[in-house]
Amino acid sequence: MRRLILASAVALMTTAGMAGAQGTRQIDRSGVDRAAWEFAQELNTADAFRAYLEAFPEGLFRSEAEAQLFALRPDLAPQPEPEPQPQPPRTSLVLVNPPQATCTVCPRMVRIPGGDTVMGAEQGGAEGPRTSQTIAVFEIAATEITVGDMRAFEEATGTRTGRSCFVWTAEGRLRSRDGAYWGAPGFDVTDDHPAACINWDDAMAYVDWLNAEDPRGGWRLASEAEFEYAARGTLDQEYPWPGGLGAICQRVNGAGAESRFRHRNNACNDGTEAPVPAGVFPVNPYGLSHMIGNLWEWTADCWNGSHRGAASDGAARTTGTCDSRVLRGGSWDDPPENLRVSYRVGIPKTRRQANVGFRVARDLAPGG
Secondary structure, three states: OOOOHHHHHHHHHOOOOOOHOOOOOOOOOHHHHHHHHHHHHHHHHHHHHHHHHHOOOOOOOOOHHHHHHHHHOOOHHHOOOOOOOOOOOOOOOOOOOOOOOOOOOOEEEEEEOEEEEEOOOOOHHHHOOOOOEOOOEOOOOOOOEEHHHHHEEEEEEOOOOEEEEEEEOOOOOOEEOOOOOOOOOOOOOOOOOOOOOOOOHHHHHHHHHHHHHHHOOOOOOOOHHHHHHHHHHOOOOOOOOOOHHHHHHOOOOOOOOOOOOOOOOOOOOOOOOOOOOOOOOOOOOOOOOOOOOOOEEEEEEEOOOOOOOOOOOOOOOOEEEEEEEEEEEOOOOOOHHOOOOOOOOEEEEEEEEEEEEEOOEEOOOOOO
C-alpha cells in the first residue's frame, strides 16, 4: 500500500485570512485532527497511523495512534538508548559543496511514491480505454498555485498575465470580460485563494520562473496520468474518498445545492459558491488539497480524444491536438459527474477561465 503523507495537512491548516473571505468556510483545526484520525482508523494500517502521528505530533489521538502503530509494527516502538561510544578526534571541516540554498518562492511539495495503476474509466469515450501505467516517484504541489504566488511571480519577473478572462455571469453563463484576471476573477479572493483565470502559457511561464529561481531545477506541470494517480490516493474508485459519491459535499468543492447553476447537485450543500483556499475541504490520503473540485488544473498533455496510444510510464503526451491541453480535477462549478477522478476535458491552451488554475510538479534530483 502506498505510503500516506498526511503530514502535509499541518501547513494547510495555518493559512491566514481564510475566514474573512466571502463565501468560504473557516477551518476547525480539532475537526481536521479528528477527521484525519477517523480516516487512519478506516484504513487501519501502520502507514496510516504513522502518517497521522507525523501530521499531528501533539494530536488529540496521539496515544491511541502510537498504541495501534506499535501493535502493528513492533519494530517501530522506541528502543533503549545505546551506550555512548568514544568519539574519534575531530578534524577540520571542509565544505566542498555548500548546502543547497532554500528556494523561498517554491511551493511546498509532496513526494508521491511510484507504483502501478490503471488510468481511465470503463465507460470509454474520452476517459477510455483503461490503460495500465507504471508511475515513477515524483513531487507535486500540496496546493494549487495561489493569488499570492501569482502576485510574487509578476512582481519578480515584470511579467503581466492577460487581463481578459471568461467569467460566470449572474445568469450562470460563461462570458469573456475585459479586466478580469487572477486578482479579480469574478468573485472575491485573498492572497490565499487559488489563482483562477490562468491559461496554459501562463502556467508554463510560472514553471520557467521556478526553474530559474531553484538551482535544483526539474519544475514542470504534471502529466495527466500523474495527476490522476495522485488524485486517486490509495482508493481506486471513481470518487476517491471514504463515502464516495454520498460524501461528495463534505469532501469536494463542486456545484452543490447552494450553487446558481442549473446543473447543480441538489442532494447536498457544500457551503460555498466559489473557489476556497487550501485546507477548507479535507486533504486526500497523500495530503494534497483540492485535487478534485475547486479549480480545473492544467496538465502537460496535448489533448487526445481517448487514452488510446498513451505511454505506459505515465509520461505526458506530446502529440495530438497540442493547441489544446488537458484539464483535470473538475471545479467549483461542476456537477458530480464531472468530479469523478477519471473525468477529463481539453480546452485551447490560450484560454483563461474563472474555473481553471494549476499546480506544479517536479522531477526528483539525482539521489532523491
